Amino acid sequence: MGASLKDVAQLAGVSVKTVSNVVNNYPHVTPGMRERVQRAIDELGYRPNLTARHLRKGRTGIIALAVPELGNPYFAELAGAVIDAAARHDYTVLLDHTAGQREREVLVTQGFRAHVIDGLILSPIELETSDLLGRRDDAPLVLLGEREYEAPYDQIAIDNVAAARTAVRHLSGLGRRRIAFIGARREMARRPAHLRLRGWREELTAAGLPCDESLVAATDGYGRWDGAAAMNALLDRGERPDAVFAYNDLMALGAMRALVERGVRVPQDVSVVGFDDVEEGRFSTVALTTVAPDKQAIARLAVERVVARLTGDRQVEAERIQPGYTLVARESTAAPGA
Amino acid sequence: MGASLKDVAQLAGVSVKTVSNVVNNYPHVTPGMRERVQRAIDELGYRPNLTARHLRKGRTGIIALAVPELGNPYFAELAGAVIDAAARHDYTVLLDHTAGQREREVLVTQGFRAHVIDGLILSPIELETSDLLGRRDDAPLVLLGEREYEAPYDQIAIDNVAAARTAVRHLSGLGRRRIAFIGARREMARRPAHLRLRGWREELTAAGLPCDESLVAATDGYGRWDGAAAMNALLDRGERPDAVFAYNDLMALGAMRALVERGVRVPQDVSVVGFDDVEEGRFSTVALTTVAPDKQAIARLAVERVVARLTGDRQVEAERIQPGYTLVARESTAAPGA
DNA sequence: ATGTGTCTGTATAACGTTGTAAAACATGCT
DNA sequence: AGCATGTTTTACAACGTTATACAGACACAT
Incomplete structure (x- = not known):
């Protein structure tokens, strides 16, 4: 199994917390100490256990994006944009797919990944407003897509x-x-x-x-x-x-x-x-x-919204945000018989 | 914040472990006790903290699938198949994308998600055999795709x-x-x-x-x-x-x-x-x-391989497995001038 | 009554990390 | 030397869960 802080501390002859400080680049560590610990870290090939860190911190740095179908390139492209936007805020994206089934959408909404995700971006198909009203999970939720809900959650969709x-x-x-x-x-x-x-x-x-x-x-x-x-x-x-x-x-x-x-x-x-x-x-x-x-704007806004609620005033009113769109005329439209 | 086992235990007037037993459907719990605890669970809206469970158990039930590009429908379709195959073994899939960059592929390989994923399925583009040889992470790794590596990892690809x-x-x-x-x-x-x-x-x-x-x-x-x-x-x-x-x-x-x-x-x-x-x-x-x-076979085999190494004899020799393929003739090919 | 065994439930110690508070150690000043 | 001041390191307690070992209760045969 992988080495833990304790193992490294033992090898370097220091306290566990000192090793933790080195790992996290805590400023008040003397260069000599830092080097000694680093050597032990390298020798054991230590890698921090993120699960433990998450438990301790109460945050995982993961937000989930739930889409109906990855086979639809729209969602694939959107997912790419969300992943990039999230990375800019140091968040990782966990991709879920609901197959557009109401049951699975509700499940996601109710936080069946409780505590492993910090927030959720959902693009629903079958979900109903009533499903949202009873929601107990306290992770921020942002809704995407064509439908409108009378529920207190941010919704991001073009007009x-x-x-x-x-x-x-x-x-x-x-x-x-x-x-x-x-x-x-x-x-x-x-x-x-x-x-x-x-x-x-x-x-x-x-x-x-x-x-x-x-x-x-x-x-x-x-x-x-x-x-x-x-x-x-x-x-x-x-x-x-x-x-x-x-x-x-x-x-x-x-x-x-x-x-x-x-x-x-x-x-x-x-x-x-x-x-x-x-x-x-x-x-x-x-x-x-x-x-x-x-799509870029949709992804950016969705992530920003989740992050904002995570790192600040959650009590801000839920909003409907409408990013832009354009009509791109190509070859499939023309005057009759042209 | 969400309620924990301790809160439920307190409310029900029982020990923490008893609540845990109820949550996990441990058989030796009297019906009366089970009901009493369940009532407390419902009242508080308790949801287990998966992060803590993962830490305790040393397993997360998550396997990562790293593909170069979600915008390529091949990978989107493959991802769908992997997610389904994993679900059949009660595993969840975390989707990563590497953009086909060697650096990011190496990162994934070295386990930058240390301990949050149990195993990894990677479809590399730029990765070299040498990158694989120094690998320290002990999560099972299965390689997909067109390239062959002289490294001790399972590789799944058609001929x-x-x-x-x-x-x-x-x-x-x-x-x-x-x-x-x-x-x-x-x-x-x-x-x-x-x-x-x-x-x-x-x-x-x-x-x-x-x-x-x-x-x-x-x-x-x-x-x-x-x-x-x-x-x-x-x-x-x-x-x-x-x-x-x-x-x-x-x-x-x-x-x-x-x-x-x-x-x-x-x-x-x-x-x-x-x-x-x-x-x-x-x-x-x-x-x-x-x-x-x-694709179904590729996904199935990849997941089975990871799961097998997770739940059994890891020491089994690494294999190259070749799923089937077929040529599908459609309209884009014909005899000259036909 | 006493021992033997089965069945429920409990107390406690982990898992690996970080925040807090305090201890150890320098340093500069009277 | 003695004391305030500031820096570096440490010990310990959490986070929420489950495994282990054990304590009661109760039944049953001795």
Whole structure:
């Protein structure tokens, strides 16, 4: 087993605390002593036991990031940004995945990693406000993503309604009239929970376009397969849409694939807009137009929020913070027939 | 702050250990006692402090997975598989990313998370055998990926040379004669380190095709941009290749995008094969032919290996284990002009 | 009654670290 | 020399948990 402070102290003939002082670069240690102890440390190959340190200090320096699915590059890219942001504050990130299951999201929220993480950043899918109200764990929690909660926790998300409207406006501005929406969860389609769907409705109404519910394609999940299936359903449904706004890039990509397979031209026959700006979209054969949330800002703000609550006034009011976004027009959108 | 065993014990009027026994479902506790203690637990909202438990037990139940880049879906997908496999053994996964930097890989290897992780699965890029030989940390280490090390650690990787030969054979079998390789790291191009490059050389020679070094496009990284840049370099270099075997899917996708931009048809003019079988390749407009390593098996074997060393005879000899792979032919490869 | 054994529950000592307070040791000043 | 002053080192007690060893209680056969 690894050597402990005690072993080093014994070998160097000093007290345990002195070794601890050397390890932690405590200033008041004479150079001679420091060298003697260091020699013992090297000889034994001593490495501090972080678990013990954590117990003693009551802090671990670890914050958890819980995302629904690592296979979605949006979350992979976001995770990378969070890890970097956390490193800047000397925090380490523990990555959890919830598979978007409410049960697992609740579990994470209730602190099943009690005391091993100092704080939590969660991007929920199924979680409900009621799940949050009974929360007992006292680790700071920051919520990410498209849904809004009436609970006293910081929430960091772009203005999804406005962003969705921007995307739809882009399409209507190109002269598209039948703009479909892909990605409402089946059970959710009627509820106002889905902000992007709400944005779609609002903008269509504002543009004086028909807000035809047969243009909404519900799905089960949020992946490429779901996007392709929804697109096929839309095409089978009769009058073809001339544009598609997808809940995210993955579904947009799946939809594009489905369109190509059925001989429909993108962007001429059907224009497609996604959401997330994952790198993949830039490299698809027809590069994808998309809404690009500022992932760096989201990650930075989330980490800053957690750290602030950890190292200061916890009693500050919970906030809704809205980072920026931009619409990135690429090849998948154009005027009809262009 | 959260309640501790002591608080619960006090409230229930029993000893600390009894509460511990209840928490851990120790069998010899009378139902009455169990209920009394449970009531106190519920009342205080007690949650065990895992840090303390870890310190006491000397185990944390956490294994680390260190990958170069989460943005590469191969690693994201692999990570998902590892997390699932670990969960089956009641282990939690801590995800690290090394950005493929040798320094960070060495750091991970030397156990900078000393005692907070029980074991480590590392997919190295720049790490050298010499870095491994001086390792002092005693947590089990399993190595993944394309490189081979002469060090006493388990290594889990498909037979990269054979897999690369399969890919090249597929291309030559379709009648391709000028088969390029994309992805040799610049400094590595001459060394035999890159197994997939070696496979390319061996198979070309075996097929009696010219093993022209001008068909090797060196790159800096392993992403889509690198693939596109390498493809452009290849196209600028004079006589055009009629097929490309890329180090991984991401680079293959980048290469395909570059080909399309220059009006070269895939697969008719140039056929493309990738490596990894990321989901993205299935959905690109021209679906990507690729070598598909058995990610589930890799993840399962890696976890099993770590767990075995943790819970048993550590002295068993280090092994090289080779999971399976398959070639998945899709749309990006065909006979010339087909 | 006495010993023998099983079953519950308890007191205490770790695990490896750091904060606190006090002890040991210099140093400078009367 | 004696004493305040400041620096370096030490002893000890935590942090919250579990393992160990042991003490009662009770049943049962002697």
